[in-house]
Amino acid sequence: MGDRDHPDYKILVVDDEPDLERLVRQRMRRHIRKGKYGFEFAGNGVEALEVLREKKDIDIVLSDINMPKMDGLTLLQQIPEVNSDLRSVIVSAYGDMENIRTAMNRGAFDFVTKPIDFTDLEVTIERTLRHLDEWRAALASRDKLVAIQNELDVATKIQQSILPDTFPHVDGCEVYGCMHAARNVGGDFFDVINLNAGRIGLAVADVSDKGVPAALFMMSSRTLLKGAAIGVEDPSTVLREVNDLLNETNDAAMFVTVFYGVYDPSTRVLTFSNGGHNPPLVVHPDGSSEELELTGGLALGAIPGFEYGQASVRLSPGDLVIFFTDGVTEAIDVSNEEFGLESVQDLFREPPTPTAREAAEMILRAVKDFAGEAPQFDDLTCMTLRVADE
Amino acid sequence: MNVQVEHHDKVLVARVEGRVDSSNSQDFERQLQGAIGEDVNAVVIDLGQLAYISSAGLRVVLLVAKTLGQRNVSISLCALSDPVQSVFEISGFNRIIQIYDTQADALAAAG
Structure with a gap:
């Protein structure tokens, strides 16, 4: 289990609405105190990419769509170049199917609608993290297989070299x-x-x-x-x-x-x-x-x-x-x-x-x-x- | 490769058929070790239907013989075909594991 300074998972919230940070910290305070989630905040896509470059341990990006400087849909396209080991969840206006579709096509894992229902958001975050854990476990076992193959190659080389x-x-x-x-x-x-x-x-x-x-x-x-x-x-x-x-x-x-x-x-x-x-x-x-x-x-x-x-x-x-x-x-x-x-x-x-x-x-x-x-x-x-x- | 097991009182007879090489030696080990229960006094491995055994297969026979030796359970082999007999002679394993011409001979000695 993590603690407040070293949370189990880190979530980057990207939104140009200044009140959102206070709201998230308040509604998620129990998870933050227990060290389950830690939050970072950015006001637009450009700031978000800066945070991602600096902090390599972000697990989820939760991003609004309409923002100044760089919108959420553009951000989605740029995230994989900075960090490919995270999942994005998009926040969109209720019924905005066109943007939701575009976001999903650009690699968003899921979406929530505005105004944010925090119970629904928690369920979405949990689901995303479970998927991320399984994905990481799959990658780890693939790496292990590669390591075993390398080990065999090493053994072959040793055998020949002696x-x-x-x-x-x-x-x-x-x-x-x-x-x-x-x-x-x-x-x-x-x-x-x-x-x-x-x-x-x-x-x-x-x-x-x-x-x-x-x-x-x-x-x-x-x-x-x-x-x-x-x-x-x-x-x-x-x-x-x-x-x-x-x-x-x-x-x-x-x-x-x-x-x-x-x-x-x-x-x-x-x-x-x-x-x-x-x-x-x-x-x-x-x-x-x-x-x-x-x-x-x-x-x-x-x-x-x-x-x-x-x-x-x-x-x-x-x-x-x-x-x-x-x-x-x-x-x-x-x-x-x-x-x-x-x-x-x-x-x-x-x-x-x-x-x-x-x-x-x-x-x-x-x-x-x-x-x-x-x-x-x-x-x-x-x-x-x-x-x-x- | 296939292992068939029969019990003659407290003597277990395991008949091995086919070929044992490095591709199936682990399976051979599992089948053989799995067949040998607690209430066995002697094990006779009948190799009459064994066409080929590689060194990986010999290792399994050695491993089983060592495990049984620690439990004071006797082990013997019988009915080896000429090629298999020659593998045991060249490796020298015929010097450390008792080999009989027929299953009847092995059972008589084990009984």
């Missing part, structure tokens, strides 16, 4: 990665981490579900993973640490599937631990390919204290390792057919293996061609490691 866009130049191998986000903010990420002794940490991950919560969970997973990767040697220990940290606060039962591997270009050995993620595919120079073994892992964030397994594979010159998320293999076309792992394998049957970048781009292009007009439900992420030829 992905690596330059890749380490290391003798003996090349690395590339890219992601095409679905329309709803998803939770895919990949990371390429420079470790000591020329080794490279390679991570690809997919957070359950979509939207802003998934994006936030993705952000913290990615930060924790990078931190652990730099501090700890074994991929299985990295996943265990990240899993335990993610489980500390995770009431929503979100989880993230993570493949994390460390590649040493000097020995061509990839040591990896799979936390519930689609196993990467190793493509050999002759066009054959197989998936890396699962290491008895579990998606991160599901339960604390889980011990992750680990395995190693020695790659050969010309080998191509494809790390991806299920957005690739589970992409569907218009008839609900899945792209599938075999379609990925088919892309590389003909030797030699392409470069890391070509391979990743070939896969994303093939998925898009396959999906055609079918909507993209999931992020598409693809990261590639190609061992240099001998």
Whole structure:
């Protein structure tokens, strides 16, 4: 509730009749004392616009029609330029339908007739204020929707901005990665981490579900993973640490599937631990390919204290390792057919293996061609490691 | 996606049909949580008619399993099709949630 100095609603009365101010203050005194209405007065349209420019919190303009300098009908036309968040009520002579019609056409919300019946005026003011409240509530919820949309856009930008866009130049191998986000903010990420002794940490991950919560969970997973990767040697220990940290606060039962591997270009050995993620595919120079073994892992964030397994594979010159998320293999076309792992394998049957970048781009292009007009439900992420030829 | 519920004494069997992905996972969660009453000792989720489950759907299964775990209500899954079985194996959820070949096996273990 308002008080006398800060009324709930402010009404600007515009009339060249000097006695009206005294009359209004007298007849509305109870409302004024309770802080419900506050009144401002102006003697014509020009003065009214000055008041509106100065006081932005006027809710209702109650205006006479015939006034010197600027009449009420002209005032009606000019009000929206000064304040569009108020409603006007016009005061007209009884039966003056022509002016009333013009006023309504120029945006007046309602009218009262002279001589002013204050009971009728109160009803009109109340009705106008109720309408104004609802209008403002509708505007507020529209603004909220816009804010949510902006929030989603921000989350999309965050997701894109944390992905690596330059890749380490290391003798003996090349690395590339890219992601095409679905329309709803998803939770895919990949990371390429420079470790000591020329080794490279390679991570690809997919957070359950979509939207802003998934994006936030993705952000913290990615930060924790990078931190652990730099501090700890074994991929299985990295996943265990990240899993335990993610489980500390995770009431929503979100989880993230993570493949994390460390590649040493000097020995061509990839040591990896799979936390519930689609196993990467190793493509050999002759066009054959197989998936890396699962290491008895579990998606991160599901339960604390889980011990992750680990395995190693020695790659050969010309080998191509494809790390991806299920957005690739589970992409569907218009008839609900899945792209599938075999379609990925088919892309590389003909030797030699392409470069890391070509391979990743070939896969994303093939998925898009396959999906055609079918909507993209999931992020598409693809990261590639190609061992240099001998 | 549709969830059908049957009661076998104090064991609740929820049969899930169709596809569960991020577009209907909230509905899946509501139906599943809503079906599980207070006087239930065990929950068997029959996935025999489930064609596809995405990670958003797995999250719901995990959430239900965690909630039931806190109430000491056992949960198991049964009759998974090959693609769905493979989703549980890759994610590792088969290590933390009991999976049976048939509903009869699951009921026998739950009874």
